[in-house]
Amino acid sequence: MLLYEHPLSSYAQKVKIALREKGVPFTPELPESFGTGRTDGPFAAANPRMEVPVVIDGEVTIFESTVILEYIEERWPEPPLLPREPAARAFARLTEEVCDTQYEAVNWGFGEVLWFRRATGALADHLRAQAAAQTRILQAWLSDRLGAADWFGGDRFGWADAAVAPMINRSVHYGLGPAEGSTLARWHARVRERPPVAATFAEFDAAAARMAASADLYTTGGRRREYRDHRLEWMVKSGGIEVVLAGLRAGNIRFPWPGAP
Structure with missing residues:
Protein backbone atom coordinates (compact mmCIF):
# COMPACT_ATOMS: atom_id res chain seq x y z
CA MET A 1 0.00 0.00 0.00
CA LEU A 2 1.21 3.47 -0.92
CA LEU A 3 0.12 6.41 1.21
CA TYR A 4 0.63 9.88 -0.18
CA GLU A 5 0.92 12.02 2.93
CA HIS A 6 2.59 14.91 4.72
CA PRO A 7 3.67 14.33 8.35
CA LEU A 8 2.16 17.67 9.39
CA SER A 9 -1.26 16.92 7.89
CA SER A 10 -3.76 16.11 10.63
CA TYR A 11 -5.81 14.23 8.04
CA ALA A 12 -2.85 12.06 7.07
CA GLN A 13 -1.95 11.47 10.71
CA LYS A 14 -5.44 10.18 11.41
CA VAL A 15 -5.10 7.64 8.60
CA LYS A 16 -1.60 6.56 9.67
CA ILE A 17 -2.80 5.99 13.22
CA ALA A 18 -5.66 3.81 11.96
CA LEU A 19 -3.37 1.75 9.70
CA ARG A 20 -0.85 1.25 12.49
CA GLU A 21 -3.54 0.31 15.01
CA LYS A 22 -4.64 -2.42 12.63
CA GLY A 23 -1.10 -3.53 11.80
CA VAL A 24 -1.46 -2.75 8.09
CA PRO A 25 1.91 -2.13 6.41
CA PHE A 26 2.18 0.89 4.15
CA THR A 27 4.78 3.01 2.41
CA PRO A 28 4.44 6.74 3.19
CA GLU A 29 5.44 9.17 0.46
CA LEU A 30 5.45 12.96 0.36
CA PRO A 31 4.44 13.82 -3.22
CA GLU A 32 7.10 15.80 -5.03
CA SER A 33 4.44 18.12 -6.41
CA PHE A 34 2.64 18.66 -3.09
CA GLY A 35 1.66 22.30 -2.60
CA THR A 36 2.70 23.38 -6.09
CA GLY A 37 -0.74 23.28 -7.69
CA ARG A 38 0.68 21.24 -10.57
CA THR A 39 -1.86 19.09 -12.35
CA ASP A 40 0.58 16.62 -13.88
CA GLY A 41 2.21 13.56 -12.38
CA PRO A 42 1.03 10.54 -10.37
CA PHE A 43 -0.15 12.54 -7.34
CA ALA A 44 -2.57 14.69 -9.34
CA ALA A 45 -3.69 11.59 -11.22
CA ALA A 46 -4.52 9.91 -7.91
CA ASN A 47 -6.33 12.93 -6.45
CA PRO A 48 -7.47 15.86 -8.62
CA ARG A 49 -7.79 17.92 -5.43
CA MET A 50 -4.02 17.49 -4.94
CA GLU A 51 -4.56 16.99 -1.21
CA VAL A 52 -3.19 14.38 1.17
CA PRO A 53 -3.84 11.71 2.23
CA VAL A 54 -4.32 9.38 -0.71
CA VAL A 55 -4.25 5.59 -0.40
CA ILE A 56 -3.27 3.37 -3.33
CA ASP A 57 -4.02 -0.25 -2.47
CA GLY A 58 -3.29 -2.31 -5.55
CA GLU A 59 -5.82 -1.20 -8.15
CA VAL A 60 -7.78 0.86 -5.64
CA THR A 61 -7.12 4.59 -5.25
CA ILE A 62 -8.95 6.57 -2.56
CA PHE A 63 -8.71 10.14 -1.36
CA GLU A 64 -10.54 12.10 1.37
CA SER A 65 -9.47 11.03 4.85
CA THR A 66 -12.89 9.99 6.16
CA VAL A 67 -13.55 7.81 3.11
CA ILE A 68 -10.09 6.30 3.57
CA LEU A 69 -10.88 5.52 7.22
CA GLU A 70 -14.09 3.81 6.16
CA TYR A 71 -12.20 1.77 3.57
CA ILE A 72 -9.60 0.73 6.15
CA GLU A 73 -12.29 -0.26 8.65
CA GLU A 74 -14.09 -2.42 6.09
CA ARG A 75 -10.96 -3.84 4.45
CA TRP A 76 -9.29 -4.74 7.76
CA PRO A 77 -12.12 -5.05 10.30
CA GLU A 78 -9.92 -6.25 13.18
CA PRO A 79 -9.36 -4.69 15.56
CA PRO A 80 -12.45 -2.52 15.00
CA LEU A 81 -12.16 1.23 15.41
CA LEU A 82 -15.88 1.91 15.10
CA PRO A 83 -18.16 0.56 17.84
CA ARG A 84 -21.06 -1.73 16.97
CA GLU A 85 -23.97 0.35 18.26
CA ALA A 213 13.61 26.25 6.83
CA SER A 214 10.76 25.48 4.42
CA ALA A 215 8.28 28.24 5.33
CA ASP A 216 9.77 30.66 2.81
CA LEU A 217 8.72 28.33 -0.02
CA TYR A 218 5.11 29.10 0.85
CA THR A 219 5.54 32.86 0.86
CA THR A 220 7.74 33.25 -2.24
CA GLY A 221 5.40 31.22 -4.42
CA GLY A 222 7.49 28.05 -4.68
CA ARG A 223 4.68 26.33 -2.78
CA ARG A 224 1.16 27.59 -2.20
CA ARG A 225 -1.00 26.98 0.84
CA GLU A 226 -4.45 25.62 0.07
CA TYR A 227 -7.33 27.62 1.51
CA ARG A 228 -10.01 24.94 1.84
CA ASP A 229 -13.53 26.03 2.74
CA HIS A 230 -13.31 25.89 6.54
CA ARG A 231 -9.84 27.40 6.52
CA LEU A 232 -10.97 30.31 4.37
CA GLU A 233 -14.02 30.79 6.59
CA TRP A 234 -11.82 30.83 9.69
CA MET A 235 -9.46 33.44 8.30
CA VAL A 236 -12.29 35.72 7.22
CA LYS A 237 -14.46 35.44 10.33
CA SER A 238 -11.44 35.79 12.63
CA GLY A 239 -10.41 39.11 11.09
CA GLY A 240 -7.77 37.97 8.62
CA ILE A 241 -9.37 38.83 5.28
CA GLU A 242 -6.34 40.98 4.46
CA VAL A 243 -4.21 37.84 4.79
CA VAL A 244 -6.29 36.23 2.05
CA LEU A 245 -6.16 39.29 -0.18
CA ALA A 246 -2.39 39.59 0.28
CA GLY A 247 -1.98 35.92 -0.63
CA LEU A 248 -4.02 36.42 -3.79
CA ARG A 249 -1.94 39.43 -4.77
CA ALA A 250 1.31 37.56 -4.13
CA GLY A 251 0.09 34.38 -5.79
CA ASN A 252 1.17 32.19 -2.87
CA ILE A 253 -2.20 30.73 -1.89
CA ARG A 254 -4.53 28.50 -3.84
CA PHE A 255 -8.06 27.15 -3.66
CA PRO A 256 -9.30 23.56 -4.09
CA TRP A 257 -10.02 21.89 -7.40
CA PRO A 258 -11.83 22.53 -9.72
CA GLY A 259 -11.22 26.24 -9.15
CA ALA A 260 -8.27 28.31 -10.26
CA PRO A 261 -4.99 26.36 -9.96
Missing part, protein backbone atom coordinates in the same frame (compact mmCIF):
# COMPACT_ATOMS: atom_id res chain seq x y z
CA PRO A 86 -25.43 2.87 15.77
CA ALA A 87 -25.56 5.70 18.34
CA ALA A 88 -21.94 5.13 19.36
CA ARG A 89 -20.87 5.05 15.71
CA ALA A 90 -22.65 8.34 15.09
CA PHE A 91 -20.95 9.79 18.18
CA ALA A 92 -17.54 8.83 16.77
CA ARG A 93 -18.30 10.23 13.33
CA LEU A 94 -19.62 13.51 14.73
CA THR A 95 -16.50 13.91 16.83
CA GLU A 96 -14.37 13.34 13.74
CA GLU A 97 -16.46 15.79 11.69
CA VAL A 98 -15.94 18.65 14.16
CA CYS A 99 -12.22 17.88 14.35
CA ASP A 100 -11.84 17.74 10.56
CA THR A 101 -13.65 21.03 10.01
CA GLN A 102 -13.74 23.50 12.90
CA TYR A 103 -10.72 22.28 14.89
CA GLU A 104 -8.44 21.74 11.90
CA ALA A 105 -9.23 25.24 10.63
CA VAL A 106 -8.27 26.84 13.95
CA ASN A 107 -4.99 24.94 14.10
CA TRP A 108 -4.29 25.76 10.48
CA GLY A 109 -4.98 29.47 11.03
CA PHE A 110 -2.60 29.60 13.99
CA GLY A 111 0.04 27.92 11.83
CA GLU A 112 -0.41 30.52 9.11
CA VAL A 113 0.81 33.11 11.59
CA LEU A 114 3.36 31.04 13.50
CA TRP A 115 5.02 29.12 10.67
CA PHE A 116 4.22 31.09 7.54
CA ARG A 117 4.20 34.63 8.96
CA ARG A 118 1.09 35.61 7.01
CA ALA A 119 0.45 38.40 9.50
CA THR A 120 2.62 40.55 11.76
CA GLY A 121 2.11 43.10 14.52
CA ALA A 122 -1.40 43.80 15.76
CA LEU A 123 -3.07 41.57 13.15
CA ALA A 124 -0.90 38.61 14.12
CA ASP A 125 -1.69 39.20 17.79
CA HIS A 126 -5.40 39.36 17.00
CA LEU A 127 -5.39 36.13 14.97
CA ARG A 128 -3.40 34.28 17.64
CA ALA A 129 -5.88 35.46 20.28
CA GLN A 130 -8.82 34.33 18.15
CA ALA A 131 -7.23 30.91 17.66
CA ALA A 132 -6.53 30.54 21.38
CA ALA A 133 -10.09 31.47 22.34
CA GLN A 134 -11.65 29.13 19.80
CA THR A 135 -9.28 26.32 20.80
CA ARG A 136 -10.51 26.59 24.39
CA ILE A 137 -14.12 26.31 23.20
CA LEU A 138 -13.37 23.24 21.09
CA GLN A 139 -11.40 21.57 23.86
CA ALA A 140 -14.25 22.16 26.30
CA TRP A 141 -16.62 20.50 23.82
CA LEU A 142 -14.28 17.55 23.45
CA SER A 143 -13.85 17.28 27.22
CA ASP A 144 -17.61 17.02 27.62
CA ARG A 145 -17.71 14.23 25.03
CA LEU A 146 -14.86 12.37 26.70
CA GLY A 147 -16.38 12.67 30.16
CA ALA A 148 -14.84 10.32 32.70
CA ALA A 149 -13.97 7.63 30.12
CA ASP A 150 -10.43 6.68 29.20
CA TRP A 151 -11.20 6.93 25.49
CA PHE A 152 -13.71 8.71 23.30
CA GLY A 153 -15.00 5.27 22.41
CA GLY A 154 -15.50 4.40 26.08
CA ASP A 155 -13.28 1.62 27.36
CA ARG A 156 -11.22 1.15 24.19
CA PHE A 157 -9.29 3.29 21.73
CA GLY A 158 -11.30 3.93 18.59
CA TRP A 159 -12.24 6.01 15.58
CA ALA A 160 -12.84 9.26 17.46
CA ASP A 161 -9.54 8.97 19.34
CA ALA A 162 -7.67 8.65 16.04
CA ALA A 163 -9.40 11.79 14.78
CA VAL A 164 -8.91 13.87 17.93
CA ALA A 165 -5.28 12.91 18.58
CA PRO A 166 -3.63 14.99 15.79
CA MET A 167 -5.73 18.04 16.70
CA ILE A 168 -4.92 18.09 20.40
CA ASN A 169 -1.29 17.23 19.77
CA ARG A 170 -0.89 20.18 17.39
CA SER A 171 -2.49 22.47 19.97
CA VAL A 172 0.01 21.22 22.52
CA HIS A 173 2.81 21.94 20.03
CA TYR A 174 1.47 25.49 19.66
CA GLY A 175 1.30 26.01 23.43
CA LEU A 176 -2.50 25.83 23.31
CA GLY A 177 -2.93 22.41 24.87
CA PRO A 178 -5.56 21.48 27.46
CA ALA A 179 -5.01 22.61 31.05
CA GLU A 180 -2.55 20.50 33.00
CA GLY A 181 -4.33 17.83 35.01
CA SER A 182 -7.57 18.14 33.02
CA THR A 183 -9.33 15.06 31.68
CA LEU A 184 -8.33 16.01 28.14
CA ALA A 185 -4.68 16.49 29.15
CA ARG A 186 -4.70 13.08 30.81
CA TRP A 187 -6.25 11.59 27.67
CA HIS A 188 -3.49 13.15 25.57
CA ALA A 189 -0.86 11.66 27.89
CA ARG A 190 -2.47 8.23 27.44
CA VAL A 191 -2.93 8.42 23.70
CA ARG A 192 0.62 9.53 22.94
CA GLU A 193 1.94 6.41 24.69
CA ARG A 194 0.23 4.08 22.22
CA PRO A 195 2.91 2.88 19.75
CA PRO A 196 0.88 3.72 16.59
CA VAL A 197 0.21 7.24 17.88
CA ALA A 198 3.74 7.71 19.24
CA ALA A 199 5.24 6.83 15.83
CA THR A 200 2.90 9.26 14.07
CA PHE A 201 3.61 12.06 16.55
CA ALA A 202 7.36 11.50 16.17
CA GLU A 203 7.02 12.06 12.42
CA PHE A 204 5.05 15.23 13.11
CA ASP A 205 7.75 16.50 15.49
CA ALA A 206 10.52 15.86 12.97
CA ALA A 207 8.64 17.68 10.22
CA ALA A 208 7.68 20.59 12.51
CA ALA A 209 11.35 21.09 13.39
CA ARG A 210 12.04 21.69 9.69
CA MET A 211 9.24 24.18 9.13
CA ALA A 212 11.36 27.30 9.69
